[in-house]
Each structure stands twice: as structure tokens, then as C-alpha cells.
Amino acid sequence: MPAAMEFSSLSAASCVLQGRSLVAGHAEGELLFADMGLSFWGGVDPFTGEVIDRHHPLNGQCLAGRVLAIPSGRGSCTGSSVMMELLSGEHAPTALVMAEADEILTLGVLVAERLFQRSIAVLCIGHEAFARLRGQAYARLEGEQLTLYPQRPADAQPTRVASVHQQPAFSTALALSEGDRALLDGSQGQAAQVAMQLVLRMAELQGATELLDVTQAHIDGCIYTGPASLRFAEQLVAWGAKVRVPTTLNSISVDQRRWRALGIDAAFGEPASALGDAYMAMGAQLSFTCAPYLLDSAPAAGEQIVWAESNAVVYANSVLGARTLKYPDYLDICIALTGRAPKVGCHLDAHRLASLQIELPTLGELDDAFYPLLGYHIGLLCGSRIPLVRGLEHAQPTLDDLKAFGAAFATSSAAPLFHIAGVTPEALAPEKVIHSDQTTPTERISLDDLRRSWDELNSARDAEVGLIALGNPHFSLSEFASLAALCQGRHKHAAVSLAITCGRAILEQARAAGHIAVLEAFGATLITDTCWCMLGEPVVPTHCRSLMTNSGKYAHYAPGLVGRSVHFASLAECVDAACSGQASGRLPRWLQPAAPVENPTHV
Known part of the structure; x- marks a missing residue:
């Protein structure tokens, strides 16, 4: 539901915005503003309140005691848990102001309010009003009203997380069975x-x-x-x-x-x-x-x-x-x-229709690094909008490709759904997922655009690799088969760890199929129950300065979560690096610019 917006000047030093209160409260403090959504899981340290997402403009900033203004959340559903952890301690922002209502962060506040009697104000003001926060230094929130100041006002009285002494009587207007x-x-x-x-x-x-x-x-x-x-x-x-x-x-x-x-x-x-x-x-x-x-x-x-x-x-x-x-x-x-x-x-x-069309450039022969990179890049373009991707009608991505695309897309966007024309089930007839009564905007992606996202995910500058991290999301049986074929008859470098995370059920299927014996002979470590977003030292070796992964999701989160730089590449490149201890740094062929065509010689 869009927030109502009103603008007025209190004085030359301030302006007032009116929004929709998601969690009621009064707060004020230094304004911490960014025009990029933030995933609290993997993006904010729950024990210090520091922004640890190395790709975010607020990286290194501390949320504690400040009015945080972001257009929306994004990425992991676990953001609500991080918000609750912040509220249970002393490192939460004093208020949250967003352009769009965000269920993940708001729910974290509501649970903390119910269990820990601690809360902060949450206000949604819409995109037009949100743009007016840029350049402001201080904010004061009272109910549905937000007052902005270009500098700290003389009567400033910064607030902290509020204590909720009494839960209000519960009532609802919803129709109940x-x-x-x-x-x-x-x-x-x-x-x-x-x-x-x-x-x-x-x-x-x-x-x-x-x-x-x-x-x-x-x-x-x-x-x-x-x-x-x-x-x-x-x-x-x-x-x-x-x-x-x-x-x-x-x-x-x-x-x-x-x-x-x-x-x-x-x-x-x-x-x-x-x-x-x-x-x-x-x-x-x-x-x-x-x-x-x-x-x-x-x-x-x-x-x-x-x-x-x-x-x-x-x-x-x-x-x-x-x-x-x-x-x-x-x-x-x-x-x-x-x-x-x-x-x-x-x-x-x-609510399952696309609100943005994505057109891809002409592509050469693709490898498995293409789909997580594309998902990550499209997620950055979409924000919370559902995309329809055109240009893969004849590419025949596998379920593993779609899994990797979706994980990276979910990392960089807030959208719960994507459509790929001619590929995903609801977009086999693409016109059925487009609004018929309105124009759907189109974004065209170039190879140069994809190269910029490739460089963003490849944060490592040293060719040395200490860890190969595979299985984010958890490996499938077909991924085990592909990896075993690449590892057959080879053995990893002694200085490199290679670890794969997966579910217990898939592990047993892979063992029955003979894949695990091949991988254990190669020197791989198998880890169940958990995933790379939760693993740190010593599974991530203390001597490891940079790691390699084929996961767009983990390539994004690892620098903040484990403090290592990342090489992002295909599964085959990961196995080669596991054997050599070095990342090749090669660009995939589909990302390389086409060679110039020479003019024919006329005799």
C-alpha cells in the first residue's frame, strides 16, 4: 500500500514528511541514509551493529543509535532474526525509515516487541519522499511524521531503543474463521x-x-x-x-x-x-x-x-x-x-505478474558461471520488481542453472519471483505474465554490464586460493555427478581445502551413486546440515586469504561474513584451482568481447 506523502517547510532548517507507520514510536538521531536496499543477514553484524556488506555504500558504518534510512530490505529472510538480535542488545538503530514496506525487518521488530519488550519505530514514506532524505543530517520521527534537518538541531535529544512496558490489547479487523x-x-x-x-x-x-x-x-x-x-x-x-x-x-x-x-x-x-x-x-x-x-x-x-x-x-x-x-x-x-x-x-x-522486462545481449556458448552472475546482476536492477527475462528461449538452462540463478537473484533483490520467457512454467507463454493494461518498462543488459558485476563478485586480487567453497545453496545429486566427473583421477593441492555443503538426503543418494568415493579420493570434505553463510573458522582455514566459489550468493556474502576476498568462477575452474592452488583469472568465453572483424582485402 503506497504511503501518503505531504511536504511542508517548518523553517529554512527543516522539512516534514508524512508516511505510514508500520511500528509506532517516537525517535530521533543522526540520519544514516543509503539509496540501496540492505540485507541484515550477511550485511549487518548482529553483535555490533556494523554494516559488513562489502558491496554496500554503508559498509563500515554502525547502526546503533541512528535513524537508518534505506529504500527496502533485500536478500535473506534471516534479516528479521538479525534485527531481533540487535534489539535484544544495544546495537539497533533508533528508528527505521523505508521507501517500501519491508516485512522481514518489520517482523523482527514485532517479535522483539512481543518477547523482549523492546521496539523501534518503523515508517514507510514512499519513493518520492524518500529521495528527499539525501543530504539530510538529522531526523526526528513522531508517529507518522518525519522531520528532517540539514544539521543537528539545537534541541536535539537523541533516543535509544524503546522499552515496551505493556502490550496493548489485541484486536483485528480481518475476517476470521x-x-x-x-x-x-x-x-x-x-x-x-x-x-x-x-x-x-x-x-x-x-x-x-x-x-x-x-x-x-x-x-x-x-x-x-x-x-x-x-x-x-x-x-x-x-x-x-x-x-x-x-x-x-x-x-x-x-x-x-x-x-x-x-x-x-x-x-x-x-x-x-x-x-x-x-x-x-x-x-x-x-x-x-x-x-x-x-x-x-x-x-x-x-x-x-x-x-x-x-x-x-x-x-x-x-x-x-x-x-x-x-x-x-x-x-x-x-x-x-x-x-x-x-x-x-x-x-x-x-501479484505474480512481471513489472520489468529484461532483454539480454547475443550470447555465445555458456558455462555454469553465467547463470549465477546473471541472477545477481538482474537482482540489482529489479529491487522489489518481478522481472521477465528475454533472450534465453533457446539456451535450455538446467534445474541447477535455475537454482544458481535464483539464489544469486534472491541475494541482490527483494523480489520473491522471476520469470524467464520460454523457460519457467508461468512464462512458457510470456504474454501471460505481463500486465495487459499497462506498459511494462524494459532494461537492456550488455556484456559490459555483466562484466561490471563479474568484477564486483571477483573481489580477490591475489591469485592464491586457500579454499574452494561449494554448495551454496546445497548441492544437488546432479551437481555431485558433475563435480565427480571433473575430479575423477585427480587430487587437490595440499595447501587447498575443498568443502561441499549439502543436505543429508542428497548426500546419501550421492554416496549410493558412487560420487562421494570419487570426491573423498580427490580430498574433498563433505558437510551436512549447515551452509556456507553460517560457516567460519576453522572450516574456513585461518591461513586462507582468498577463496573460490561458483556461487554468486556466497561470492557476495563471503567478504563480509568471513573477511576473505573471493574468486568467482565456473565449477570446472574451481576444480582446476583446487589442484593448482591458483585462480587462473580467465574470463569465460561468453563474457569476452567479440574479436573485431577485419575488412576483406580486395584485389
């Missing part, structure tokens, strides 16, 4: 009651008028971001929480069976493992994978589901044709506990 009311009145237990309150609160913020039934859930909140994430889950268990629909679990933060053998500090390993146990105590399945679409329980086209984990959401919507929002951590488990979700967004036909 008899079952909804039974959950809300507490007759199904306190966990279900609190879960329904949060579902309804978010539904109202999203503009829903009713709820719908979901058939399954995938929980991303089992990632350990700090003590607050474990406290939330254990509180639900103490309240008697039990899921009402089949529920799978995302990657957790450690390999639950082997974290001690991998050298993980018990101060991290024990609570991270306990968090997985807490969600299983609620009735969730022991799946521990960020690629639930590889499981036998993957949803069918048109199925209404609640999935979190950004890459899984994008794959479910785009490749499977299932229907889910990009659900924030904690709202995912709340919906699993109630079986009910807001009837909005990508659950509805009208």
Missing part, C-alpha cells in the same frame, strides 16, 4: 495464540483482509544468530508449540553430527545445535537443508505454501510454480503453528 478465533482466544495453547497474533499483525500491515490455508512450511528461523534466536524457539516449546502442517527445516548453523570434529567452538556449536532440536521438538522434520525443493516433499505447481530462506522462496515460486511470499524468519514458524497465512502477494495471480 471459527478455527482462527479458536487459535486467537488461546484455547489451542499459548504458542498458537501468540503465533496467530503475529500472523494477523503482519497480515494487516500487508493489506490482507483474510487468511488462507497452507499445505506445508519450510522454516528458516532455525539459523542461530545469537541468544535471542534460541530464546525465541525455546519459549515457543515451553508454551507447547506444535506445527499444524508438514514442516521442513532450513540449514542450521552447524553440522549437527560433526561440529566438534570440524573444530567448532562449543560456545557456538552447542546453542546452534540446540536451536535445531527446539524446532524438531515442535514437530518439524529433520531435513536441515537450504534447498527443500530437492526433497521428495517439494510442492506442486499452484500449491499454497509458507517457505522462508530466500533462495528456496524464489525457486518455489519461479521454477516449481508453487505460491509463497518471501516469508521472514519467525513468521514462518508462526504460520506453521497455525496453518494460516495472509492472502496477499504471490499467493494471488495478480
Whole structure:
């Protein structure tokens, strides 16, 4: 719902903007402004409040005590958990001002408000008003009104995170079924009651008028971001929480069976493992994978589901044709506990249409590095808009290609869905995913554009490689087959680690197919249950200065998460570097400029 906007001058030193309050409150402080969306997971340190996304203009800035202004969130659904961790300590911004309503960050505030009695104001002001924040130094927020100052005002009284001493009486205007009311009145237990309150609160913020039934859930909140994430889950268990629909679990933060053998500090390993146990105590399945679409329980086209984990959401919507929002951590488990979700967004036909067309240049023969690079670049162009990509009608991308595209796209954008003309199921007839009553803008991508994103993902300047990181998202059986073929009869360099993350089910399938024996002979390490976005030292070797990956998602996050520079390349290049200890630095052929055509010689 667009925010209403009003502009007026209080004096030569200030202006006032009017917006829509997502979380009510009063706050003021130094304005920290950026015109790029920010993923709090992988982009903000939950224990210090520092922006650690090395690709973001706010990199190195601290959020604590400042009014943060960003157009929207982006990337990971775990941003809500990071926001809650910040609020449970002393490192949160004092208020959040956005151009677009962001469910992920807002939900983190609402959960902290409910569990920790700590909150900040969240205001949505629309894009036109948001542009007026550029160059301002100080902001004062009172309810739905935002006052801006070009310098710190004389009467400035900077605020901190607010304490909520009393929860207001809960009420809702949504149409409720008899079952909804039974959950809300507490007759199904306190966990279900609190879960329904949060579902309804978010539904109202999203503009829903009713709820719908979901058939399954995938929980991303089992990632350990700090003590607050474990406290939330254990509180639900103490309240008697039990899921009402089949529920799978995302990657957790450690390999639950082997974290001690991998050298993980018990101060991290024990609570991270306990968090997985807490969600299983609620009735969730022991799946521990960020690629639930590889499981036998993957949803069918048109199925209404609640999935979190950004890459899984994008794959479910785009490749499977299932229907889910990009659900924030904690709202995912709340919906699993109630079986009910807001009837909005990508659950509805009208909200699955493309609002941007992307035209690709003429391309040569492609390798597997093309699709994550393209997904990352298109995500940067889209923001929260759903794209229709044209130019791959005859390329025949595999499911692994679409998986890599979607993961990188979900990293750099806030959109829950993409269409590829002639490829993804809803865009086999591309005209069906375009608004018929309005003009859809078109962006044309050049090879030079893709080269700039290639250079952004390739942050390493030293050819030496200490680690090959594969499996973000988790490896599929076909990826194991491809990797085994590349590694057959070879052995990695002694100074290089090569590690692959995957789900337990896929690992056993790959072992039965003979792929794991080949990879272990090569010198690879297999890690289940967790993923690269949660792994640090010593799995990332202490001596390693730069790593290599074929994941656009991890190439983006690794510099901030583990402090290493990155070589991004194809799977074949990764294996070659594992054997030599050196990155070749070669550009793929499809990214190289065409050789000039010489004029024919006339006799």
C-alpha cells in the first residue's frame, strides 16, 4: 500500500514528511541514509551493529543509535532474526525509515516487541519522499511524521531503543474463521495464540483482509544468530508449540553430527545445535537443508505454501510454480503453528505478474558461471520488481542453472519471483505474465554490464586460493555427478581445502551413486546440515586469504561474513584451482568481447 506523502517547510532548517507507520514510536538521531536496499543477514553484524556488506555504500558504518534510512530490505529472510538480535542488545538503530514496506525487518521488530519488550519505530514514506532524505543530517520521527534537518538541531535529544512496558490489547479487523478465533482466544495453547497474533499483525500491515490455508512450511528461523534466536524457539516449546502442517527445516548453523570434529567452538556449536532440536521438538522434520525443493516433499505447481530462506522462496515460486511470499524468519514458524497465512502477494495471480522486462545481449556458448552472475546482476536492477527475462528461449538452462540463478537473484533483490520467457512454467507463454493494461518498462543488459558485476563478485586480487567453497545453496545429486566427473583421477593441492555443503538426503543418494568415493579420493570434505553463510573458522582455514566459489550468493556474502576476498568462477575452474592452488583469472568465453572483424582485402 503506497504511503501518503505531504511536504511542508517548518523553517529554512527543516522539512516534514508524512508516511505510514508500520511500528509506532517516537525517535530521533543522526540520519544514516543509503539509496540501496540492505540485507541484515550477511550485511549487518548482529553483535555490533556494523554494516559488513562489502558491496554496500554503508559498509563500515554502525547502526546503533541512528535513524537508518534505506529504500527496502533485500536478500535473506534471516534479516528479521538479525534485527531481533540487535534489539535484544544495544546495537539497533533508533528508528527505521523505508521507501517500501519491508516485512522481514518489520517482523523482527514485532517479535522483539512481543518477547523482549523492546521496539523501534518503523515508517514507510514512499519513493518520492524518500529521495528527499539525501543530504539530510538529522531526523526526528513522531508517529507518522518525519522531520528532517540539514544539521543537528539545537534541541536535539537523541533516543535509544524503546522499552515496551505493556502490550496493548489485541484486536483485528480481518475476517476470521471459527478455527482462527479458536487459535486467537488461546484455547489451542499459548504458542498458537501468540503465533496467530503475529500472523494477523503482519497480515494487516500487508493489506490482507483474510487468511488462507497452507499445505506445508519450510522454516528458516532455525539459523542461530545469537541468544535471542534460541530464546525465541525455546519459549515457543515451553508454551507447547506444535506445527499444524508438514514442516521442513532450513540449514542450521552447524553440522549437527560433526561440529566438534570440524573444530567448532562449543560456545557456538552447542546453542546452534540446540536451536535445531527446539524446532524438531515442535514437530518439524529433520531435513536441515537450504534447498527443500530437492526433497521428495517439494510442492506442486499452484500449491499454497509458507517457505522462508530466500533462495528456496524464489525457486518455489519461479521454477516449481508453487505460491509463497518471501516469508521472514519467525513468521514462518508462526504460520506453521497455525496453518494460516495472509492472502496477499504471490499467493494471488495478480501479484505474480512481471513489472520489468529484461532483454539480454547475443550470447555465445555458456558455462555454469553465467547463470549465477546473471541472477545477481538482474537482482540489482529489479529491487522489489518481478522481472521477465528475454533472450534465453533457446539456451535450455538446467534445474541447477535455475537454482544458481535464483539464489544469486534472491541475494541482490527483494523480489520473491522471476520469470524467464520460454523457460519457467508461468512464462512458457510470456504474454501471460505481463500486465495487459499497462506498459511494462524494459532494461537492456550488455556484456559490459555483466562484466561490471563479474568484477564486483571477483573481489580477490591475489591469485592464491586457500579454499574452494561449494554448495551454496546445497548441492544437488546432479551437481555431485558433475563435480565427480571433473575430479575423477585427480587430487587437490595440499595447501587447498575443498568443502561441499549439502543436505543429508542428497548426500546419501550421492554416496549410493558412487560420487562421494570419487570426491573423498580427490580430498574433498563433505558437510551436512549447515551452509556456507553460517560457516567460519576453522572450516574456513585461518591461513586462507582468498577463496573460490561458483556461487554468486556466497561470492557476495563471503567478504563480509568471513573477511576473505573471493574468486568467482565456473565449477570446472574451481576444480582446476583446487589442484593448482591458483585462480587462473580467465574470463569465460561468453563474457569476452567479440574479436573485431577485419575488412576483406580486395584485389
